[in-house]
Structures are given as C-alpha cells and as structure tokens.
Amino acid sequence: MGNEKVYVIPCSGIGKATASVGRDATYKVIEDKRPETSDTLCLSLLTMGDEEAADKVRKNKVITIEGCAKDCARKNVEASGATPAISHRVHDFLKEHRDLKPESVLDVGEGGRQLTEIMAEQVADEVDDLIGKA
Amino acid sequence: MEMEVRPTKVGVLSCSGESEAEGTIARNAVRLVMEEYRPGIVVSLCLPLYLAGDSGERDFARRVPVIAVDGCDKACARLATDKYSGDVESWIDIRDLINQWGVTEQLSRSHPGKLEQELTERVAQEIVKLVDRLVAEGKVEVDNQ
C-alpha cells in the first residue's frame, strides 16, 4: 500500500491542559515531523461509528495519546474494531519530567511546549518503526 | 440522584474536531463561553466520553438542554446529542457560519492566529445568543441573573 499511514489520535479532552499537550504533540508529528507517513482523524467520528473513519483505523496502525487515565482515545478506537499499536498517556511523560507541567487548557505555557516536543519526538520515531511493519 | 425540576445549567457539546481547523475553533469557543461569557450556566461536555466514560456525562446531558457546536457537515455533536442524550436544543455549524461570513482564507488547526481567534470570538457570541435564548424561554432557571 503506497500511501500507508500511521494514525496518531489524541483524546478530545477540553477540560485538561494535558489533553491540549496531546493534541499539540499530534499536530507536531503529522504536520512537521512525519507529514508523509502519519495523519490524524476526529475521535468523535469513531464515537459516532463513521464507517470511513473506522475503516482507516482498522486498515492502518494507530497510536493514541490520552490526556488522562479515562483512556477515551483507546476505548473509541477499540469500539471501532481496531487496537492501537501504542497507547500513550501524557502524564506518563510528566512522571519523567516533573518540572514540565502544562499550565492551562488554552495556553500550555513553556513547560507544556517542551513536554509536547519530547512527546512528538518519541511518537515520530514510533511512526518510523510502525511504517516498516505494514 | 434527585431530579431537578428545572435545569439550572446548559450543556454545550463541541465536536472534538482534531483534524479540522473548525474543530479547534469549536473547542476554544466553547471554552471561552464556559470560562468567561456565561460561567456557571454553561457546562462543556466531551463527546468521546459519551462512549468511553462512565454514565455521568450521558446522564447529565439528558437532564439539561444541550447546544451542539459542529465544525463540519459530519455534524458529530448534533448526531451524538440525538443518539445519546435526547433532542438538540439548538445547533451551530461553524463551517456554514464561516461561509456566510464570507471568510475564504485557509485556516490552521494547529497554529490558530489572529483570524482564527477572531472567528472563535464570533462563534462564541453565537453560542451566547443561543444560551441567552434558552434562559429567556425559561428553559433554564438562573438564580443570580
């Protein structure tokens, strides 16, 4: 499959700064670091059972990024009949970088931006690994 | 849980819209309305939580009028409200609004700039109009207005 892509899907949380970091990291990967080999889609489409979206997650590798322990991204992907190859939680990265706490939902602040970069770097590498294994 | 006679809150459900610029506008507009324009009346709801979360989100969405804010014609917020929590009180399609406002520039989902910020403000005002209409129609009881 020529244009095979890894789907990086963040959670849709709008009440938590950690969810904003998850989204920002996703955009960094699919727009700046791996534009050719990765993409995203709206999680709500999976919640609503949109066939086109469900098909994408079933036929391609998926990496989810959660803003909290409720794991909505992973659960909605699984509800569409697919299993994420890798599931990240922003706060697992926070455990490794205690001083990089995101400040607020609308502006994650300097710490949040550094955390976003660290996550995006790791997810970009994971995209490379997953692309190899169609 | 005791049944509220008349709800004191309005639920606003924004589409999650991660892949669309209008999704970013939707989320930020709802946040703006909840935090600054109508705090205490507006409660933001999270769509994927309808399916993934415990019943708290869905039960609450059934007890209050819900305004759906969609970013594109897929209308996930409106459909989700119909499916999970009862009829939609009122509904906004941001892409439609932007066309009406004659905005043709390419919008960014990841780096919202001045234009996106302006549109977010205008969408927020549209949401506030719908909230105030619900209050005026007496569908929501507001104690300190």
Added chain:
Amino acid sequence: MADSRSAKEPVEIVVLPCSGLDKEAGSASREIALLLSEHGVPVVCPVLYERSPKRYEKELGSGRLVVIDGCKTGCASKLAADRGLKIAKRLTVTEAAKKLGVKAGKDPHLGEALRNQVPALVEQLLAIETPETSAPANAQVSFSDPVTYREFGVDKFVFRVPDSGYFFNENDCWARVEGTRARVGVSDYVQQSASDMIFFEPPKISAEVSIFDEVGSLETTKTALDIICPVSGKVVAVNQEVVEAPELINEDPYERGWAVEIELTDFEDDRELLMDPPTYFDYLKQKAEKEHKELYGG
C-alpha cells in the same frame, strides 16, 4: 513476606548522586557522595553509569540503593527509574536542607551554610534502619470485603462515598478500619479535584503518626497535597502498587487505591473527631456544590 532484620544491623548501601553542576544543591549532592565514599560506600557516577550500566553491575546488585537528588527535578531518581532499579532511600538536598534551616541557592558553587550541613545529611543516609518494605501482614485482617457506595452529582461530576466501614476527616481523607488495623487513602472528591496522580511519596515504615499528621504526599498534573491521617498509630505497610502506579488512586480511590496501612493505637479517641459515612456524605455534598459554584461560577 519481608524479613524484618534487627534495626541496628549495618546495611551495605550504594549511592547514586546527581552530577550536581546545575545548582548549589547539586554540588552538595556530590559532596555528600564523596563523604560517603570515605565511609567505604561505593559511589555510582551517574554519567558513566548512563554510558555503560555494566560498569556498576556488582555494586548495584548487592547494596541497597540510596539516591541523592539535588533538587525536585530528580535526575538521579529518573536515571534509577529508567534502569528499573529499586530505590531503598531517597534524599532531595533542597528539601532536606530546608528542614535544617538552610536554603540552597541558584549559584552552583557550594556555599558555607550548605557545606556545614553535609555531615548531617550523610548521617541521615547512614542511619538507614529497617528496610523500606512492609512489616508482616496481620493474618485476620484482609480489607477484602466488598464495598457498597452512595453517590451524588454536581453537574456532570459524580462523587461516591462508601456506605460503611470508613471514617473521614474534613481533609477528605479516609480510614477503613478492620480490627486493630486501618488503611488510609483519599476520597473520590480529592482524586477528581486534584486530577491525575503522578507521584506518591510514601511515609517511612514503622513511623509513629498521631491523628491529622501527614502520612505521605501526592503530586498530580495540577497540584501537590499531603495525605492527612485520620487515625493515630504506626505505619506498618505502604501500598507498593500505588507507589509504582499512582493513577490507581484515580481509578479506585477507596479500595485498590489505598495508600498506607496503620496499626491503630488510639482509635476510640480518634473516632470522636471523625465523620461516619452518612455525615461525610452530607459534608461533601455541601462542600462540592459550594466549591463548584466558586470554580465554575454562577
């Protein structure tokens, strides 16, 4: 089950300090490690260990690992965590110095005031007594009976309170009492308002606590808080599951997310100052509704 060796037996330790070039506390961490090496304690150089872990395989295999972080960023702890090492004791110089009345500065050179505290900090590390593991479990106490709950809602947030067997203080911490033992944790309200837990700093095993003392502290993505103990007694166990995965408190705050187990000494007295479940339910409902008004206005 832990072998509870006698407290005063000398225990071989190995120390992993942070490299200490960023702040004054870091330089102190280096000084402490050097002084410890004069006591025959093997010292792991963090940069060399990062490059070739094999170099310290023998020392790390036998000794009990003591980690010295200069400041809260905790680089040495992270290095140990990355390598999956079990940390027996951890010293954060900025915190320990604060307790000794000295403030570590930003300039990395070690100043006199902090230098004078190095011997005292070394003593703290050498005075490692009983190993940091649980004392033998009390056979007839199991805390495994099923728990039933009552709940109330504020907007879309649902708060649960157990029906019986739990006692609460006004700091929203609970004690689940069985026989002469009690498990202590934080309530559903705390885990929702403080948000996702990322660190649990447990108290020392066998520490004596009186009611309302702090028994361990929690750090979340939003804030940091102490667990205010509702009962007096002796710390006999710490929930290792929560030390490794603090988010367990978010998932199950009243059962699997327990933090500390206490051998009770004064429960009849303590009980008078605590709320039973129905009283706490009403207390919390009022508090959540009032606070929610302040948080979300209206």
Added chain:
Amino acid sequence: MGVPRAKIPWCPTIDYEKCDYCMECDEFCPHGVFERREDEEKKLVVAHPENCVVFCKACGKTCDPDALTFPDKKETTALIKRLREESKDGG
C-alpha cells in the same frame, strides 16, 4: 468535629518579610481564604480564616519563600478535644 469552626484557631499566617506576592497560594486555595489588596501596603491578606480547612496546609506547599506558617497540629487537636469535653459537661 463537634466544635464550632470559629473556636478553632487554624489558618495560614503570612510572614510579610519573606512573602514576594507571587499569589500562588491564593490561586491554589479553592476555599477563598486569601484576598488581594492591590492598592494597600499588604497586597495579600488572610481575609477568611474561617474558610480554611482545619489541619490543611496545602497552600504552604506552593510557597517557595516559605512565608506561610500554621498553628501546631498536636496543640490544635488537644484544644478541640478540650472544647468537646467542655461542651459535653457544660451542657
């Protein structure tokens, strides 16, 4: 705890020598204990001590210069017990 809150002396005390008015404590406290006084000499005051949850010192943890202090826990517990006894005997 069976004693009117007003009778329990528990709240933060601000050491204005150390305090640098970073307002972290006020931002943190969900009970509204502090109040800001922009135009006064003391820019932050403990306006509602009665809102402070007894034995809670959480705001102290947010204070870098360590400008917040609290009463002694053991003494406060002893006082509460004494007040409970008195209210029982006093009827």
